[in-house]
Amino acid sequence: MAGHVIEDSYSTAAIRIEDQDPEPSRPVGEFICNVATNDWVNDEYKLISLDVHEKALTAAAGQFFHLLCPSPDGAEVWMRRPMSVYRVDKQNRRVEFLYKCEGRGTKGMSTLEAGDEFNISGPLGIGFWLKPEWKNIVVLGRGVGLATLAPLSQLASDQGVGITAILSARNPDVVMSRDLFQSYNADIIEVLDTDGSSEVSNVERIIQSLIGEGKADAFFTCGSNRLLNLMKQMGKKHGIPGQVAMEQIMVCGFGACYVCVRTFEIDGDRVLKRVCREGPVFNMEEAVGW
Amino acid sequence: MAGHVIEDSYSTAAIRIEDQDPEPSRPVGEFICNVATNDWVNDEYKLISLDVHEKALTAAAGQFFHLLCPSPDGAEVWMRRPMSVYRVDKQNRRVEFLYKCEGRGTKGMSTLEAGDEFNISGPLGIGFWLKPEWKNIVVLGRGVGLATLAPLSQLASDQGVGITAILSARNPDVVMSRDLFQSYNADIIEVLDTDGSSEVSNVERIIQSLIGEGKADAFFTCGSNRLLNLMKQMGKKHGIPGQVAMEQIMVCGFGACYVCVRTFEIDGDRVLKRVCREGPVFNMEEAVGW
Amino acid sequence: MVDLSVKIGDLTLQNPVTPASGAFSWEYADIIDLNRLGGLVAKTICREPRFGNPTPRMAETEAGIIQSIGLPGKGINYFLENIVPEYKKFTPPLIVSCSSEDPEEFAVLTKELSIPEVDVVECNISCPTRNTTGGNFSLNSEHTKSVVGKLREATDKPLWAKLSPNAGDLVSIALAAEEAGADAVCIANTFLSLKIRTDNFKPALGNKYGGMVSPALKPIVVRMVYQCAKEVKIPIIGIGGITKAEDVVEYMLAGASAVGIGYAGFRNPSALTSIIDDLEAWCDSRGIERVSDLIGAVDDDMEMDTLNAASAGV
Amino acid sequence: MVDLSVKIGDLTLQNPVTPASGAFSWEYADIIDLNRLGGLVAKTICREPRFGNPTPRMAETEAGIIQSIGLPGKGINYFLENIVPEYKKFTPPLIVSCSSEDPEEFAVLTKELSIPEVDVVECNISCPTRNTTGGNFSLNSEHTKSVVGKLREATDKPLWAKLSPNAGDLVSIALAAEEAGADAVCIANTFLSLKIRTDNFKPALGNKYGGMVSPALKPIVVRMVYQCAKEVKIPIIGIGGITKAEDVVEYMLAGASAVGIGYAGFRNPSALTSIIDDLEAWCDSRGIERVSDLIGAVDDDMEMDTLNAASAGV
Numbered sequence A, B: 001m002a003g004h005v006i007e008d009s010y011s012t013a014a015i016r017i018e019d020q021d022p023e024p025s026r027p028v029g030e031f032i033c034n035v036a037t038n039d040w041v042n043d044e045y046k047l048i049s050l051d052v053h054e055k056a057l058t059a060a061a062g063q064f065f066h067l068l069c070p071s072p073d074g075a076e077v078w079m080r081r082p083m084s085v086y087r088v089d090k091q092n093r094r095v096e097f098l099y100k101c102e103g104r105g106t107k108g109m110s111t112l113e114a115g116d117e118f119n120i121s122g123p124l125g126i127g128f129w130l131k132p133e134w135k136n137i138v139v140l141g142r143g144v145g146l147a148t149l150a151p152l153s154q155l156a157s158d159q160g161v162g163i164t165a166i167l168s169a170r171n172p173d174v175v176m177s178r179d180l181f182q183s184y185n186a187d188i189i190e191v192l193d194t195d196g197s198s199e200v201s202n203v204e205r206i207i208q209s210l211i212g213e214g215k216a217d218a219f220f221t222c223g224s225n226r227l228l229n230l231m232k233q234m235g236k237k238h239g240i241p242g243q244v245a246m247e248q249i250m251v252c253g254f255g256a257c258y259v260c261v262r263t264f265e266i267d268g269d270r271v272l273k274r275v276c277r278e279g280p281v282f283n284m285e286e287a288v289g290w
Numbered sequence C, D: 001m002v003d004l005s006v007k008i009g010d011l012t013l014q015n016p017v018t019p020a021s022g023a024f025s026w027e028y029a030d031i032i033d034l035n036r037l038g039g040l041v042a043k044t045i046c047r048e049p050r051f052g053n054p055t056p057r058m059a060e061t062e063a064g065i066i067q068s069i070g071l072p073g074k075g076i077n078y079f080l081e082n083i084v085p086e087y088k089k090f091t092p093p094l095i096v097s098c099s100s101e102d103p104e105e106f107a108v109l110t111k112e113l114s115i116p117e118v119d120v121v122e123c124n125i126s127c128p129t130r131n132t133t134g135g136n137f138s139l140n141s142e143h144t145k146s147v148v149g150k151l152r153e154a155t156d157k158p159l160w161a162k163l164s165p166n167a168g169d170l171v172s173i174a175l176a177a178e179e180a181g182a183d184a185v186c187i188a189n190t191f192l193s194l195k196i197r198t199d200n201f202k203p204a205l206g207n208k209y210g211g212m213v214s215p216a217l218k219p220i221v222v223r224m225v226y227q228c229a230k231e232v233k234i235p236i237i238g239i240g241g242i243t244k245a246e247d248v249v250e251y252m253l254a255g256a257s258a259v260g261i262g263y264a265g266f267r268n269p270s271a272l273t274s275i276i277d278d279l280e281a282w283c284d285s286r287g288i289e290r291v292s293d294l295i296g297a298v299d300d301d302m303e304m305d306t307l308n309a310a311s312a313g314v
């Protein structure tokens, strides 16, 4: 376990790679990782790969970590940022995140270089689950939602489930996660704003034909309200179950603070659920689009 | 002039090397410099060399800059740190600081690497002055005080004044500024704790003999209360004028806030003066040792 | 080895470090050993179910956050049936925070909470985001005295009153709570704040106002603890901006008998137990035998001559 | 090009950015063009010479500083003879801050300061480090009313009252100042704080207490300005934690007519003029024609349905 140097600005017992896990029975840890790589994948997104303590490798598809981002500008970044795991590489003991550089936290993250330390805590929340009866699934994502959906391909592949990934993007340059889906033998369909193929009506046609081909035992989506509403409606019509990963501003990540609530609809009742604890992956039929 | 990006955490019009001086008539600037080197000179001290805008090169011996230190630990360093100029290298357009790594600010400073940006403002305060009638001066310093005294050798050399530098230190390894004094042809006398030569009585003997040799037209000191008291007393006895550089915690550096006051004795009256504005170099006879 | 235990009235805590209400739940057992804490402090509950405030419920600020949760919860019955048993899986005393805008209902709630499983009733009379003008009893010493008096009658449990940093004369409020029978005061809740977005001219929080939480605020709250400790006799739980063992020490020197920690557990979920470790190490390295010896031990006998002071070194 | 001018009563400032008292002096002309400022605000002066408080007068905290200067100065005569002429080398209006613990002396001082060279008398009735309990008139609305009333009688100059964030019910204090005849209120002075060193158990400041200053505090003071702007009719000068043009905008949206800046000028001595540049650019880029249109322009009409709010995206 890391020494607690009380001269530091904050007390922490974060676990370093070489430490023995001080609490092996607990599912979550606060880790000090080492950055392996942190590279641009296109103009807006970076992929960060972290050497981690093996405890962090238990992260499942759809679960997230809470990242303590370094400062982009000298002023402290006060809150952690939630990011779903993009890839767990057990062999090299790494976890990866695909992220969009937007605000202060993610900009700070983008300054990290190989060898730098990075404090992350997790894995947190409930990830995607696959039912044994699902033989083929359809994954539909856009933008950063693809980062969240990507590890589904690994999970499905592990369980011998066929996967069709519909990747929506503004233009071919920003289609993300293509390689990762490909490496797990997913069928890939790209739909783009540039050629109009990303329009809802076209995506609907594509899904309709996948249903026809028997390739849609379950739906998965993330990253676009428009696409969520489409899948939800098609799922309802065809009786196809689905899951969606949701986002909300977070504070604790553990279910304690009730900052991260979103509205869900269960049997006609509107209720609040915590994205960090009851999610971030929810039953699609309960999700309320915005 | 630097663009004012209001998305940054702080608004500033700090001057970069390539900028035109927006206020040529004003003596002080806020500069964004580039770190050229930042190396350890011994176990405790580092020397940082900065590529600066030429306006910063006007700094005189004994003047100081106010340094906005980067964070050593992710938490912001909220106040600037005053540091006297160690060396102005007009040819290479550099200023240098010799500093002791102690608290958060100086520790943050020690993380700077070549090419990093560093915000400093100055030159501030009143530096050392040499009167035409002084042909030979004695400089007595200890510890980080030597950093403040070092540029005197340059000043004296420029004006053809002979200099004897008594450098006091715990052991030979931490005698600082020797090279700089040497490069300006100062006579150097090292006194050490390890062999007892740094004792006040011995330093007194040394100064006494310098007085005898006519090498002590004025005294200069910094960094040790003990040595200040010695010089003050000898100066009084032999009618030798002197100057001392003082330290106090600062906020503004401009004379506005009255945080940096110290007590001085003028004609028997005790008064407060601001180290940043009326100093940091003061008449030795007015200084009150502690 | 230092004795870390402290007494709050008749209750002994194994160490002075407790989580702050609303910033903690049994779910933190996913990462730390809750049995190591000085106490378990549940999120403030209300008698009836509440949704809480509109989102966004948190916004980052220059240094810290403002938040406005609005005390969501499923009400007292759900709490007693489902949440108390979760806490009772752990050994430290259970401190239940509760709140109401109506003093009568507040008293009933307090009574209903006075079951054997509950060790302390903490009355949150200072939630800044519920009602910024009235209701927030601890802005006013009369209101404080009257509501705490009612709760005192309703329960035999140790009764702690959580006070507001938004009150001007906190000492008089603390005295009112003491007089009304509180066994301890918790200083303090969050600082009423407002952030306006300059992109759309709207408040950043769904509830407009929020309570500010930040390590930055510690010196203000330490001052409040210090001022109150000089006047009240009941123990003080210091809460605000603690992120390391030395901060616990600072609060204790100022007069606190124990502390509550919120933000630090958000930033570093392993913070609470590591602060306890560090506190132990800090005391041991200084030969302090009982952490309780630190309570009020500030050396506040000051040199008041300006000229003398200003002739000393830095 | 945006019109940056604002009116504080009958006085027009060329822009809303002024330095905060005690954090500024004519000596800043060494680095910035003082003629660009909205006003020149002199350090609070007292009638008699004062040494001020013992050192150390500043200590860094988790996020910002606490400071306790104690209003040192050479008294009114020195001020009139030596300092006013320094300020009169520049064109913006001269705002002179003054203070006293005695209302009668305060009135005399105000009268003595009412010379043609002085454009505004700002009464500092809120210095937290002079006297933490009494004397600090603006902790109490009665005291505020009575002292401001006396000063009102003593001068025909515009009279601004600088209020304390340590008061609980600041709105009633602002109303009292207004009623007593203040032409504007400055919100706010510094937050009373205490830092205790854990190495030697002593307070970090020579004066024990200090006023906290930090960008961290901005959301608290913005809230105070917003609350007061809803109730008082006289203009408000917002002061606390401003470090960039957007902060000026935020204060104005909350209801401030102008702002005061201290800390930012310590951190970045070129801050004040660059904030003015940035403010101009910000307004121009958004097509705002008069900066005064921002005053009170917050869009505070909120969606109050929790479930609706929580079904919207992040």
Ligand SMILES: Cc1cc2nc3c(=O)[nH]c(=O)nc-3n(C[C@H](O)[C@H](O)[C@H](O)COP(=O)(O)OP(=O)(O)OC[C@H]3O[C@@H](n4cnc5c(N)ncnc54)[C@H](O)[C@@H]3O)c2cc1C
Residues within 6 Å of the ligand: A064, A079, A080, A081, A082, A083, A084, A085, A097, A098, A099, A100, A101, A102, A103, A104, A105, A106, A107, A144, A147, A148, A246, A247, A248, A249, A250, A275, A280, C060, D314
């Ligand atoms: C479960 C989950 C998984 C996520 N996975 C990814 C991912 O794999 N890749 C990725 O790029 N992004 C992901 N996001 C979104 C990511 O958290 C935000 O983009 C990020 O927090 C923005 O931080 P910032 O500093 O750039 O923005 P700022 O605007 O500076 O953030 C200000 C505050 O708002 C919060 N915030 C802003 N946007 C969001 C958001 N969309 N969701 C939650 N909080 C937000 C921040 O965390 C911070 O507290 C995920 C969000 C959640 C909830």
Ligand SMILES: Cc1cc2nc3c(=O)[nH]c(=O)nc-3n(C[C@H](O)[C@H](O)[C@H](O)COP(=O)(O)OP(=O)(O)OC[C@H]3O[C@@H](n4cnc5c(N)ncnc54)[C@H](O)[C@@H]3O)c2cc1C
Residues within 6 Å of the ligand: B064, B079, B080, B081, B082, B083, B084, B085, B097, B098, B099, B100, B101, B102, B103, B104, B105, B106, B107, B144, B147, B148, B246, B247, B248, B249, B250, B275, B280, C314, D060
């Ligand atoms: C005019 C002047 C010139 C100086 N020149 C040098 C120099 O050339 N090299 C060098 O190593 N040091 C010099 N010092 C001392 C230097 O300013 C302090 O060592 C430094 O501020 C300590 O910062 P820190 O973050 O390491 O310490 P911390 O303990 O974190 O500092 C906390 C606060 O106290 C202040 N402080 C602490 N010690 C001092 C001090 N001795 N003087 C003034 N403020 C202090 C800091 O500025 C900061 O605001 C000089 C001081 C003055 C006043």
Ligand SMILES: Cc1cc2nc3c(=O)[nH]c(=O)nc-3n(C[C@H](O)[C@H](O)[C@H](O)COP(=O)(O)O)c2cc1C
Residues within 6 Å of the ligand: A251, A257, A259, C020, C021, C022, C023, C043, C044, C067, C069, C071, C097, C124, C162, C188, C189, C190, C213, C214, C215, C239, C240, C241, C242, C260, C261, C262, C263, C264
């Ligand atoms: C998200 C959040 C929720 C909170 N909820 C409550 C609450 O329900 N009841 C309460 O008394 N205090 C509540 N607080 C205040 C904390 O208990 C504590 O007083 C405050 O956070 C200051 O401590 P800190 O600086 O250690 O965070 C809450 C604070 C936060 C950040």
Ligand SMILES: Cc1cc2nc3c(=O)[nH]c(=O)nc-3n(C[C@H](O)[C@H](O)[C@H](O)COP(=O)(O)O)c2cc1C
Residues within 6 Å of the ligand: B251, B257, B259, D020, D021, D022, D023, D043, D044, D067, D069, D071, D097, D124, D162, D188, D189, D190, D213, D214, D215, D239, D240, D241, D242, D260, D261, D262, D263, D264
């Ligand atoms: C070193 C220092 C000295 C101050 N002196 C005075 C003063 O003399 N009179 C006064 O009214 N306020 C004084 N203040 C308070 C400031 O005017 C201002 O209210 C406070 O710093 C908050 O603004 P800021 O956050 O922009 O610094 C002082 C503040 C500091 C930091």
Ligand code: FES
Residues within 6 Å of the ligand: A249, A250, A251, A252, A253, A254, A255, A256, A257, A258, A259, A260, A261, A274, A275, A276, A277
């Ligand atoms: S982030 Fe705290 S409950 Fe979800």
Ligand code: FES
Residues within 6 Å of the ligand: B249, B250, B251, B252, B253, B254, B255, B256, B257, B258, B259, B260, B261, B274, B275, B276, B277
């Ligand atoms: S540091 Fe402000 S007057 Fe010297």
